[in-house]
Amino acid sequence: xxxxxxxxxxxxxxxxxxxxxxxxxxxxxxxxxxxxxxxxxxxxxxxxxxxxxxxxxxxxxxxxxxxxxxxxxxxxxxxxxxxxxxxxxxxxxxxxxxxxxxxxxxxxxxxxxxxxxxxxxxxxxxxxxxxxxxxxxxxxxxxxxxxxxxxxxxxxxxxxxxxxxxxxxxxxxxxxxxxxxxxxxxxxxxxxxxxxxxxxxxxxxxxxxxxxxxxxxxxxxxxxxxxxxxxxxxxxxxxxxxxxx
Amino acid sequence: xxxxxxxxxxxxxxxxxxxxxxxxxxxxxxxxxxxxxxxxxxxxxxxxxxxxxxxxxxxxxxxxxxxxxxxxxxxxxxxxxxxxxxxxxxxxxxxxxxxxxxxxxxxxxxxxxxxxxxxxxxxxxxxxxxxxxxxxxxxxxxxxxxxxxxxxxxxxxxxxxxxxxxxxxxxxxxxxxxxxxxxxxxxxxxxxxxxxxxxxxxxxxxxxxxxxxx
Numbered sequence: 502x503x504x505x506x507x508x509x510x511x512x513x514x515x516x517x518x519x520x521x522x523x524x525x526x527x528x529x530x531x532x533x534x535x536x537x538x539x540x541x542x543x544x545x546x547x548x549x550x551x552x553x554x555x556x557x558x559x560x561x562x563x564x565x566x567x568x569x570x571x572x573x574x575x576x577x578x579x580x581x582x583x584x585x586x587x588x589x590x591x592x593x594x595x596x597x598x599x600x601x602x603x604x605x606x607x608x609x610x611x612x613x614x615x616x617x618x619x620x621x622x623x624x625x626x627x628x629x630x631x632x633x634x635x636x637x638x639x640x641x642x643x644x645x646x647x648x649x650x651x652x653x654x655x656x657x658x659x660x661x662x663x664x665x666x667x668x669x670x671x672x673x674x675x676x677x678x679x680x681x682x683x684x685x686x687x688x689x690x691x692x693x694x695x696x697x698x699x700x701x702x703x704x705x706x707x708x709x710x711x712x713x714x715x716x717x718x719x720x721x722x723x724x725x726x727x728x729x730x731x732x733x734x735x736x737x738x739x740x741x742x743x744x745x746x
Numbered sequence: 747x748x749x750x751x752x753x754x755x756x757x758x759x760x761x762x763x764x765x766x767x768x769x770x771x772x773x774x775x776x777x778x779x780x781x782x783x784x785x786x787x788x789x790x791x792x793x794x795x796x797x798x799x800x801x802x803x804x805x806x807x808x809x810x811x812x813x814x815x816x817x818x819x820x821x822x823x824x825x826x827x828x829x830x831x832x833x834x835x836x837x838x839x840x841x842x843x844x845x846x847x848x849x850x851x852x853x854x855x856x857x858x859x860x861x862x863x864x865x866x867x868x869x870x871x872x873x874x875x876x877x878x879x880x881x882x883x884x885x886x887x888x889x890x891x892x893x894x895x896x897x898x899x900x901x902x903x904x905x906x907x908x909x910x911x912x913x914x915x916x917x918x919x920x921x922x923x924x925x926x927x928x929x930x931x932x933x934x935x936x937x938x939x940x941x942x943x944x945x946x947x948x949x950x951x952x953x954x955x956x957x958x959x960x
Binding site: 590626 | 772773774775779819820823824827828830834835849850853854856857858859862937938939940941943944947948949950951952955957958
């Protein structure tokens, strides 16, 4: 139950892009076409799924106050948490490099689709943000950390996919010239974020629900999300139309 | 400016408007928006970024001939991370409640794209003094947008500036509230930051037609 709750919470309620604006730079820069957006989104899920559990281990056994007790009782007082920024970013940068080399060696086709995005990811705030939120929310177990990495990655993926689809469509609408490109993208993202805030109430009634419904719930949620996106597209288009008039 | 040559002062004035990091270069939005619900954290964030960028640009510029180009990203990240740790520790020591409020976003200065972008585009090719000015200029352009967004969101959202009730007291109905004015609670929510920045871009591009994208 804990896993499922965390999963949906990180995708919809605490969505990386819409609730915390993480990874906005690449979100805005790489969302002109759906195909590239899918590539980058997949790479983000992949790297988050690796780095969050890894940084969780570092945090538990190296950085937290009292984490060094496994070395001996005299180390119990050490608190290295001020080093966490540098440790996390070093882990992320090396992991990204390592993943790039491994993928290139063993799966050239995957490398061709993901490869160009991997260097971009080392400096993506969503990746470091994932690790920092994992630390500040004190996620309990390795499994939960892995779950958190994957699900927040999926949240980011959904966001960039939706904005890329909207941007492909919006090319055919008459946006006022000064708003074209960046300006309208900001406003669309704002409207989508307002839409995503409605997911906030999704987890409040968690206790009464039977756990057997989880799978259908997931599908329904995805459907709902698609509807949400369609509704967003419509609002945006009508906004564009109105401003045009 | 007397101290600076014309070319140098351009390094500072350019990023404020015509080449603003947020609205034109589209860098560093990640950490910019989440903390602008009030003016005070926006200003603290702007100052922190200014310190990290000024110092980081100088350090990278001094090391530009030593860093092997293959591992330069990691080298740059380590420099920024070290500087951000300093900022974080100083804030924790002297402004603890504010540092709690900014939570992970101080740490996210590390991956702020402006910093990496300026390292790559400027500090790796220029001397320390010019890099320093470039860093300060870009951080000021970034801070300017942060302060504008923070100003409007706090003023319209909570009716205060720096916590002072400039619009009157909403409970005792003084000032503007006596006339039936209400705070727009929407401005405090995160999505409005995006929309406010979108509007700033709109205004800026209608004034300067050269910036319009096709």
